[in-house]
Amino acid sequence: MTSDTSKQSVLITGCSKGGIGDALAQEFHTRGFTVFATARNLDRIQHLKELGCDIFVLDVMDQKSIFEAVEYVSKKTGGELHFLINNAGLNYRSTILDADLPSFAQVFAVKVFGAVSMTRSFGPLLTKAKGTICNMGSMAPYFKSPILMAYAGANSALEYLSHQMRMELDPFGVSVVHVSFPGHRRRDSKQLRPRTSLHPPNLAVPASSNSDHQKLLPTLGQHDGCPVRQHIGVKINAEEKTSDGLFGQ
Ligand SMILES: NC(=O)c1ccc[n+]([C@@H]2O[C@H](COP(=O)([O-])OP(=O)(O)OC[C@H]3O[C@@H](n4cnc5c(N)ncnc54)[C@H](OP(=O)(O)O)[C@@H]3O)[C@@H](O)[C@H]2O)c1
DSSP states (O other), X not given: OOOOOSSXXXXXXXXXXXXXXXXXXXXXXXXXXXXXXXXXXXXXXXXHHHHTOEEEEOOTTOHHHHHHHHHHHHHHHTSOOSEEEEOOOOEEOOOTTTOOHHHHHHHHIIIIIHHHHHHHHHHHHHHHHTOEEEEEEESGGGSOOSSOHHHHHHHHHHHHHHHXXXXXXXXXXXXXXXXXXXXXXXXXXXEEOOSSOSSOTTTSOOSSOSHHHHHHOGGGOOBTTOOHHHHHHHHHHHHHTSTTSXXXX
């Protein structure tokens, strides 16, 4: 493997086709970055390889997988990483009474512990590059809603984590950006759903359709069919104008 440090590098978790990580990978690639686009399933990121991104399997819940990623990126870049984007996430919508606890915990595990594991493991590479960590959060914690506790709670914890990271990593020259992403979606975030419900039908989360619980969430404004790549481009251009945005270094 050759070492290429002439360009800035970015590693993005959860780049499955059609999602936000995919859109970010394409945007960074267009801007000339060395892009490490990762996912749990290689089939879902093949299109990024065809585009010119470096792809490999990375499960943020699997420490061995993370170590292998660190080793691979180190060899490719000479031991540095300029941007780490903690984008991997899951959604689980359920009333508290119906909640399946392992599913509930998995949302926190991927979003929060996954971001901690990735940051700890890539810390030396980010420090060497005086890089930037971007945590992809959500506006969900700012809305009061039934059934959203796992998702909103995990994103709330991620936001706190971003604050703590910013204070602790600043002395090492590493910046931290937290993005509270609104509800634009093209590929629906993977949904873990309860199989049964203790609730009457109007509160139950249906197994095969979002229609009922969408009625409970009128304020979240989740739009199917939104051109997420276009939205990401707009967001990144907006970030460029700020002093601490993703490209505002
Ligand atoms: N879309 C929105 O409206 C919205 C709004 C606010 C915040 N967000 C946040 O933005 C991020 C991306 O969301 P999205 O809508 O683009 O969803 P998405 O397309 O489902 O992307 C989520 C990605 O995370 C991956 N993932 C899940 N568990 C993982 C693990 N253990 N290790 C590594 N990757 C894992 C998924 O892999 P698989 O394909 O294998 O499941 C997928 O690639 C998420 O963190 C989400 O919470 C999204």
